[in-house]
Amino acid sequence: MNPTAAILIIGDEILSGRTREANAHHLAGELTRVGIDLKEIRVVPDDQAAIVDALNALRSAYTHVFTSGGIGPTHDDITADAVAAAFGVPIGIREDAATILRAMYARRGVTPNASQMRMARVPEGARLIENVLSGAPGFSVGNVHVMAGVPSIFREMVAALLPGLEHGRPRVVCEVRFEVPEGTIAAPLSALAADFPDLQMGSYPFHAEGIRGTNIVIKGYDPARVDAAFARLEEEVPRD
Amino acid sequence: MNPTAAILIIGDEILSGRTREANAHHLAGELTRVGIDLKEIRVVPDDQAAIVDALNALRSAYTHVFTSGGIGPTHDDITADAVAAAFGVPIGIREDAATILRAMYARRGVTPNASQMRMARVPEGARLIENVLSGAPGFSVGNVHVMAGVPSIFREMVAALLPGLEHGRPRVVCEVRFEVPEGTIAAPLSALAADFPDLQMGSYPFHAEGIRGTNIVIKGYDPARVDAAFARLEEEVPRD
Numbered sequence: 001m002n003p004t005a006a007i008l009i010i011g012d013e014i015l016s017g018r019t020r021e022a023n024a025h026h027l028a029g030e031l032t033r034v035g036i037d038l039k040e041i042r043v044v045p046d047d048q049a050a051i052v053d054a055l056n057a058l059r060s061a062y063t064h065v066f067t068s069g070g071i072g073p074t075h076d077d078i079t080a081d082a083v084a085a086a087f088g089v090p091i092g093i094r095e096d097a098a099t100i101l102r103a104m105y106a107r108r109g110v111t112p113n114a115s116q117m118r119m120a121r122v123p124e125g126a127r128l129i130e131n132v133l134s135g136a137p138g139f140s141v142g143n144v145h146v147m148a149g150v151p152s153i154f155r156e157m158v159a160a161l162l163p164g165l166e167h168g169r170p171r172v173v174c175e176v177r178f179e180v181p182e183g184t185i186a187a188p189l190s191a192l193a194a195d196f197p198d199l200q201m202g203s204y205p206f207h208a209e210g211i212r213g214t215n216i217v218i219k220g221y222d223p224a225r226v227d228a229a230f231a232r233l234e235e236e237v238p239r240d
Numbered sequence: 241m242n243p244t245a246a247i248l249i250i251g252d253e254i255l256s257g258r259t260r261e262a263n264a265h266h267l268a269g270e271l272t273r274v275g276i277d278l279k280e281i282r283v284v285p286d287d288q289a290a291i292v293d294a295l296n297a298l299r300s301a302y303t304h305v306f307t308s309g310g311i312g313p314t315h316d317d318i319t320a321d322a323v324a325a326a327f328g329v330p331i332g333i334r335e336d337a338a339t340i341l342r343a344m345y346a347r348r349g350v351t352p353n354a355s356q357m358r359m360a361r362v363p364e365g366a367r368l369i370e371n372v373l374s375g376a377p378g379f380s381v382g383n384v385h386v387m388a389g390v391p392s393i394f395r396e397m398v399a400a401l402l403p404g405l406e407h408g409r410p411r412v413v414c415e416v417r418f419e420v421p422e423g424t425i426a427a428p429l430s431a432l433a434a435d436f437p438d439l440q441m442g443s444y445p446f447h448a449e450g451i452r453g454t455n456i457v458i459k460g461y462d463p464a465r466v467d468a469a470f471a472r473l474e475e476e477v478p479r480d
Contacts, residue, residue, distance in 0.1 A: 014268070116425075
């Protein structure tokens with residue numbers, strides 16, 4: 001069994017439609033690549049009770065929870081406090097995180113103020129996640145991995161974090177374009193799914209340049225099985 | 241109090257990273273426009289137990305639940321069955337939906353097969369949601385509104401559905417660009433938030449063309465209060 005995961009996106013700006021969320025899509029692809037099975041994504045507002053409830057539901061259900069957003073210097077950045085509350089541990093400025101922050105600001109010729117030093121507050125017992133772009137670290141507590149919402153920083157934190165997690169068996173994902181409507185391919189695909197219970201199959205209709213077609217995606221751990229399934233589907237799909 | 245809402249996205253293809261989800265962002269903006277407060281977004285796989293659990297959690301917590309995905313003709317399209325199971329009602333082909341489907345296929349010169357007619361299956365007691373693009377309707381059961389995953393069809397269904405729902409009081413959302421780092425604006429913004437508890441304030445740092453700046457978003461029901469808050473922030477933010 002592969003490890004499982006959920007992504008928790010924290011931010012009013014996603015729920016109001018101001019910002020188009022991009023981090024979940026990036027991490028979803030990375031998790032697929034290393035064999036960690038993403039089972040759920042949630043988006044919640046900048047509200048401590050909502051964050052704590054989601055954290056507790058997700059961290060008990062999955063191997064890992066990855067969060068994005070709410071770890072900056074302002075009053076609405078409450079993710080670190082919510083994680084501390086969810087785990088019932090204290091939170092405060094940590095010296096190694098403070099040292100990283102002061103060094104980063106020193107390189108810009110600035111002495112950090114109290115708001116900026118808030119970004120060195122982490123729950124007790126956390127492991128830091130490196131932020132090569134802007135210094136302010138992410139952190140992991142138990143199976144919860146807390147990362148920035150700014151997409152460039154989120155990506156660097158994912159790159160720093162994933163190699164240290166236990167990987168699973170990546171699935172082979174193959175996609176083939178069929179130039180027949182989804183309704184025509186549905187019956188043979190359904191029969192195929194019944195005969196290949198070890199594979200996952202999805203169909204995605206498209207309508208472009210006058211063609212009603214269907215992209216078929218088949219996933220599985222054994223490439224030979226995926227090939228065999230596509231071979232049978234090619235034989236059985238009626239052509240116009 | 242405004243009506244509240246959650247969006248439930250159903251689809252393995254989002255969780256595997258194959259597809260970048262777009263419908264939640266569109267609907268989030270539309271809901272903000274009509275004064276329905278979006279409180280949560282979830283993405284779950286094409287798995288009946290996962291869909292039923294999410295539906296039951298969300299429909300009891302919010303005024304409305306909007307779903308996207310899983311209502312096509314193939315074996316992995318299980319949303320309609322999951323909604324029927326969540327509400328404990330039977331599901332079957334409905335004559336008015338079947339008539340719409342047959343008419344749509346007739347215009348293409350096609351007689352629909354059994355897979356295609358699956359798209360006329362709706363839970364007992366549902367109200368249909370019109371699909372002007374491809375015929376196959378969405379539907380509402382209780383406070384759950386079930387729509388297609390294909391973005392163009394999703395948008396048309398949202399346009400057909402929203403005018404019939406009770407609207408709330410839309411919030412005014414204003415955004416101002418400050419050319420100071422987020423850490424510099426954090427303390428005055430925090431004091432402002434304490435003095436304007438009726439407004440929601442968010443800060444979104446950017447780093448572009450050599451400028452470290454911050455976009456400030458303030459939301460509220462009274463435009464005069466939003467203006468007053470920005471006027472005070474303009475006065476109080478230290479300039480370099």
